[in-house]
Amino acid sequence: MEDVSAADVRSGAKDIQGMKWRTKTTREKVRQRILQYHMRNCRENVPQSDKEHKTIKKDCLYDFRWYARSISPSFSNSLLRNMVWATSKNDVYFMSNFSAVHWSSLTCTKTEILDFSGHIVPIEKHPNSSPEGLTATVVSTLAVKDKLLLAGGYQGQLIVKYLDKPGVSLCARPTYDATTTCIEINNSASGALHFIASYDDSVVREFDMETFQLSNYFHFNRPVYHTSLSPDGRLLVVVGADPVGMLVDARNGMAVSSLFGHVLDYSYASAWHPDGQTFATGNEDKTCRVWDVRNLSKSVTVLNGTFGSIMSMRYTSDGRYMAMAEQEDFVHILYVKSGYVVEQEIDFFGVISGVSFSPDTESLFIGVKGSEFCGLLEFGRRHNYSYLDAMI
Secondary structure (H helix, E strand, O other): OOOEEHHHHHOOOOOOOOOOOOOOOOHHHHHHHHHHHHHHHOOOOOOOOHHHEOOOEEOOOEEEEEEEOOOOOOOOOOOOOOOEEEOOOOEEEEEEOOEEEEEEOOOOEEEEEEEOOOEEOEOOOOOOEOOOOEEOOOEEEEEEEOOEEEEEEOOOOEEEEEOOOOOEOEEEOOOOOOOEEEEEEEEOOOOOEEEEEEEOOOEEEEEEOOOOOEEEEEEOOOOEEEEEEOOOOOEEEEEEOEEEEEEEEOOOOOEEEEEOOOOOOOEEEEEEOOOOOEEEEEEOOOEEEEEEOOEOOOOOEEEEOOOOOEEEEEEOOOOOEEEEEEOEEEEEEEEHHHOOOEEEEEEEEEEEEEEEEOOOOOEEEEEEEOOOOOEEEEEEEOOOOHHHHHHO
16 A cells, blocks of 8 residues: 655645545545444533533644555554653654554654564563563553553553663563553652553553662552653643543542543543643543643533544643543644644544644644554644744
């Protein structure tokens, strides 16, 4: 299968996924049939007040660059879609079947980083690490940041690899009875590098990156599907198998506030704005809610998806944009500095494995899984909004 470039799309020869449409069957007609199917088969409409939702102005914030059809982003759990991580505007890491893969959009080359299907043995010795290693790990969640790749498995496995070093540094299994649902690499309030691993056994575990030792253990009253640590390392957003989310003290796990607003059982995503004052949560009620820590009595903004649960969310490092990914077919980019009222809706075919901005905010990558539509979408940031930034 051939990749698709921006030039291909501009010429009108193909759409962004390389499809050529016949006169009688257009992309718009196929999309309308899919939307009608989802409307017939989705859960009953949830009781949301239209007054809560923002009036959105449509615009283009990121331009299509490339669709790499020769690669196959994937995920192993339909509830967990954090499998795509960009480390620069040209470098992105993702899961492809049993392997963690690096893709360079500069050279259009794919490199396998780690094959989890075989026997992985750590090259370093750490307490609580498994010296005999791990075999046939089914990866449920992934995190890549600062030359670190961390993978969590269906049976509680944790695997840590430094991208600039050979081998694997850690193979551990903090629990045998739960799936690792989320891993976040961060700096603690003291500035030390650490990572937080969440599990569907209702436990969140924090580890120190120097020693790989457990530094915190929090138990909650519901399975946890996602956690996000505030930029100052003091507050932790916890969402999972309950419509009510939680904001807790990251030092002791004590509840700071409950988050009332979502109306269906499961929340799968959360993200902090870099300012540390606002954060967002995503739910199967097809909404993203934005919260302000200065007043948590209700969300300050409610953003609608098109027809699917909100499975993944990311802010750019400068806080100007937020990406909100549904379970399939749609990713929404919101212009945060406008008050979330300017939106670009990216429309394609396929199930989403993950979405990630590059640290410099220049690129956005979207993993697409599907028998016909598998590939990696790449978009580039437009720079004609500087005048708007100056006015806001």
